[in-house]
Amino acid sequence: MRRLSHYYRVLEEVEAEGKRLISSHRLAEREGITSAQVRKDLSCFGSFGRRGLGYNVAHLREEIRGILGLDRRWRVAIIGAGNVGTALLAYRGFAKQGFDVVAVFDRDPQRVGQRVGELTIHDTREIATHAAEQRVDMGVIATPVSAAQEVADQLVAVGVRAILNFAPRKLFVPPQVALRNVDMSVELESLSFALAQKPPARRRGSG
Amino acid sequence: MRRLSHYYRVLEEVEAEGKRLISSHRLAEREGITSAQVRKDLSCFGSFGRRGLGYNVAHLREEIRGILGLDRRWRVAIIGAGNVGTALLAYRGFAKQGFDVVAVFDRDPQRVGQRVGELTIHDTREIATHAAEQRVDMGVIATPVSAAQEVADQLVAVGVRAILNFAPRKLFVPPQVALRNVDMSVELESLSFALAQKPPARRRGSG
Numbered sequence: 001m002r003r004l005s006h007y008y009r010v011l012e013e014v015e016a017e018g019k020r021l022i023s024s025h026r027l028a029e030r031e032g033i034t035s036a037q038v039r040k041d042l043s044c045f046g047s048f049g050r051r052g053l054g055y056n057v058a059h060l061r062e063e064i065r066g067i068l069g070l071d072r073r074w075r076v077a078i079i080g081a082g083n084v085g086t087a088l089l090a091y092r093g094f095a096k097q098g099f100d101v102v103a104v105f106d107r108d109p110q111r112v113g114q115r116v117g118e119l120t121i122h123d124t125r126e127i128a129t130h131a132a133e134q135r136v137d138m139g140v141i142a143t144p145v146s147a148a149q150e151v152a153d154q155l156v157a158v159g160v161r162a163i164l165n166f167a168p169r170k171l172f173v174p175p176q177v178a179l180r181n182v183d184m185s186v187e188l189e190s191l192s193f194a195l196a197q198k199p200p201a202r203r204r205g206s207g
Numbered sequence: 208m209r210r211l212s213h214y215y216r217v218l219e220e221v222e223a224e225g226k227r228l229i230s231s232h233r234l235a236e237r238e239g240i241t242s243a244q245v246r247k248d249l250s251c252f253g254s255f256g257r258r259g260l261g262y263n264v265a266h267l268r269e270e271i272r273g274i275l276g277l278d279r280r281w282r283v284a285i286i287g288a289g290n291v292g293t294a295l296l297a298y299r300g301f302a303k304q305g306f307d308v309v310a311v312f313d314r315d316p317q318r319v320g321q322r323v324g325e326l327t328i329h330d331t332r333e334i335a336t337h338a339a340e341q342r343v344d345m346g347v348i349a350t351p352v353s354a355a356q357e358v359a360d361q362l363v364a365v366g367v368r369a370i371l372n373f374a375p376r377k378l379f380v381p382p383q384v385a386l387r388n389v390d391m392s393v394e395l396e397s398l399s400f401a402l403a404q405k406p407p408a409r410r411r412g413s414g
Contacts, residue, residue: 069403087294163397178401194385196276
């Protein structure tokens, strides 16, 4: 899947450059994968390049687009209208990748009823009714850690099949629900670890 | 490193519960690692539990905290004061993990000079002078894709040793610079892929 994402990105770049054909070598670029691996991946879903010519960029891009589900629209609920949730509401990447935010929830009575863009913030207790009404496909959890698992359970109960979790804790969901985590705190720890290891050899003038 | 992060999180939890000792079994919990691996990891930096008693929670936590560099403060510059950058400025997790935002840059003349919290937005062209003056340890790249590599180069030139990149593209930095990527678009693709694979077997009442 990660490799498909990578191929898709390269194909978009190459298409923007106005090229019509691409080699497996170019598709492998930068990702530490071999062109043999590329050819194997692509043959798995029936796409074959022509020897010496390569793959048709537009065709391959459309094919991968379909496999990645990027040719459809998905309905998203954001739970938690704090800093992270609000930033996500403004995040244009969602729409660009086929995700339309159709509902926002928060449990803070001060926020409930307020409008954000074209949506009204609903009480988290209304997930069961409002998210079902809105036929939500994916839930984005941007709540405090303490509420995250309960919200995940509510989303699962209402039939949501994908969850993007921003709360820095491990969530438990049934196997049929896809779960991805964006954990800033782990990334930050990794960087502070690196900073702590390295001697502060500054290449600065006045510092 | 990821395992250390995990141990640290468990130790924080356990300390909050008021416990003074922890077993290697509990430290291994949830991560698909064995207690033997935990003991090996911890022995690497000279920490040994007592047979049948376990590890001293407070002591082990402090030790790992030091190794992860979380016992110090790091100085951060955020480049890009758009949606992502602004959300990050408000993100409390930075300070909690030892990162103080000391500079913000943007190249939009409408934003340069404006105040965000206690900081004034500087022109991206001033990275060389202002980031050096502010002794920045880490740069957070929240620019559009097209500007990201150039900004990374500027940060590296000014002696920044860690970069957290939110722009959805691969950046090239010298080996002595630690780089972590938070790529929302890859996570979203992974979820739309999962949604596209699964039959929409909704367990909803009215939907």
